[in-house]
Amino acid sequence: MTDRRNFLKSSSLLIGGLWLSPNIAAARARIAPSDQVRVALIGCRNMGFGILKHHLALPDVRCIALCDVDQNVLEEKLGEIEAATGTRPEGFQDFRKVLERQDIDAVIIGTPDHWHCLIAVAACQAGKDVYVEKPMANSIGECDLIQQAGKRFDRVIQVGQQQRSGQAFIESRDLVKSGHLGKIRKVNIWSNFNYGLGNEKVPNSAVPKGVDYGFWLGPAPQRDFNSNRFHGSWRHFWDYGGGLMSDWGVHLLDMAIWVEENPSAPSRVLTYARNVNTENRDRDTFDTMNVLFSKKDFLINYDMNGGLQTGPYEKPYGIAYVGEKGTLVVNRGGYEIYPEWDGTANAPKCEAKKLEGTKESHNLHVANFVDCIKTRKQTVCPPEAGRIAALHAHIPNIAARVGAEELLWDDAKREFVGNKAANALIWPDYREPWVLPKL
Ligand SMILES: NC(=O)c1ccc[n+]([C@@H]2O[C@H](COP(=O)([O-])OP(=O)(O)OC[C@H]3O[C@@H](n4cnc5c(N)ncnc54)[C@H](O)[C@@H]3O)[C@@H](O)[C@H]2O)c1
Structure with missing residues (x-):
């Protein structure tokens, strides 16, 4: 575990530029193949x-295959992996x-x-x-189907709500649950x-060369190609995503659900x-929402x-846990407690605390996944947590x-x-020809 932490520390410094430390390659070569986790990536762009x-x-992970329906993305990413690791994974469309390969442990x-x-159910x-x-x-x-499939086939599943692995959020959760802020x-x-808001409108155009657009659409309705409904900006259209509500709402609402005594699906939801x-913007999803979950x-x-x-x-996004003794405000960069003032005692009702300079936590979330693959323990974001967080985003979108x-x-x-x-x-x-998976 100490080794893993040191690797995470050194490797995370390199990600973004020259992203793979030569130490990792050397360490990987020393690990027996039977102790390595062999992964494939499906959907490679961002x-x-x-x-x-x-x-x-x-060091104990190897990439066996990359898969993308856009040949341009696939070639670029295969080249990047080859340059960084010295080995070119196999490419698939x-x-x-990919799932037929017996030498792949995880996708x-x-x-x-x-x-x-x-893809998740088939995997x-x-x-x-x-x-x-x-x-x-x-x-x-x-x-629901993904959760059932994980259970039925006894699979380790990590949902990418990486804030659950972030220091600022873990400490915040612990402070809230310890009663530091009083009753929330x-x-x-x-x-x-x-x-x-989505992109500015553009006319339909020809499908870019190298893209299997029918496969990109998959189970979604057939449409002519429009670049706004494609790479990156698909998230503003109901056929493929849920807008800002499911993009950021899932992450942030997860942090409220996380501090519930018994994290649960919402029962009553008010949505405005x-x-x-709408000026020249291409989007199905809403730009302005207020939602109350009781x-x-x-x-x-x-x-x-x-x-x-x-x-x-002064934060574009965040979470404020409002307790009777104080409010804790957190986002990926850190947290701060703003105590309430006790006029009788002439003192703050709780201790002010602050954590600054924390970063993204994807690396720790991934490390947890890889550990769980080996130990068969439950991940920090198992399917039930993913399902409940997604419900908190899908219900308001459906209401709207x-x-x-x-x-x-x-x-x-x-x-x-009713x-x-x-x-x-x-x-x-x-x-x-796509049909909902049957389990
Ligand atoms: N955890 C986070 O903080 C975070 C941040 C951004 C995005 N996301 C999530 O990551 C996912 C991808 O988002 P993105 O911004 O990278 O999208 P993107 O459009 O940039 O990339 C998606 C890739 O998937 C490929 N693809 C589409 N259908 C495919 C198929 N059937 N088989 C193989 N490849 C296929 C596309 O060609 C494209 O290369 C989404 O679910 C998004 O919500 C999570």
């Missing part, structure tokens, strides 16, 4: 490749061929959200462990990002959504503004789409109470 790099910063899924379920069926990016899936029903009455969460900025332990108050970049405490300010969710029955239109959005309609 986040998936970042997560693969964190795997390769561990069809994930099913990383870095595709757009509409593909997560099909479980093929006996692979799975690191699936967040949100766990693009619909409530598909999240409310968790205020905000996410304001310019990119939440608008699309304020949970057993406290109220969660989520405030989202695409197109803004500032927010409370069907124009329901209040939605009641019956988690035991896995359905909305709202047919909302129930119709629990499952996606897959385009043939």
